[in-house]
Amino acid sequence: MSQIASLVRPWFMTHLRDEPGTGSLPSKADCVWSEFMAVIDALAPDVRAAFLLHEVFETSYDDIARMIGEPVEVCRTHVEYAREHALSRLAGLCGQQKSPPR
Numbered sequence: 889m890s891q892i893a894s895l896v897r898p899w900f901m902t903h904l905r906d907e908p909g910t911g912s913l914p915s916k917a918d919c920v921w922s923e924f925m926a927v928i929d930a931l932a933p934d935v936r937a938a939f940l941l942h943e944v945f946e947t948s949y950d951d952i953a954r955m956i957g958e959p960v961e962v963c964r965t966h967v968e969y970a971r972e973h974a975l976s977r978l979a980g981l982c983g984q985q986k987s988p989p990r
Contacts, residue, residue: 920981927977931970938963939970 914922928936937956941947942963947955952963 920978923978923981924974927974931973934958935966935970938966939974942967943971 928940931939934956938952938958941952941955942949949960949963949967952958952967953960956963958966
């Protein structure tokens, strides 16, 4: 099994399967969630950790640096990269183009 294949988390896709005989399709929220999980899973572990710690748990860059053993500026770069990566991938779901930086 390849290293990438071993990182796939089948649990996040299981709710997208049609229930036998119902003909139901996944909701828009299910599709967004699945795409978000795919975006997060595509990130390197240190980038993913920095991004989630900062964006979800509002952890400071100093604390993130101590947790993952990287310099503060590297952690900041990880978060910025992950944010841009996520926005570019998820923008297609809304049919929107990413707005230029201000």
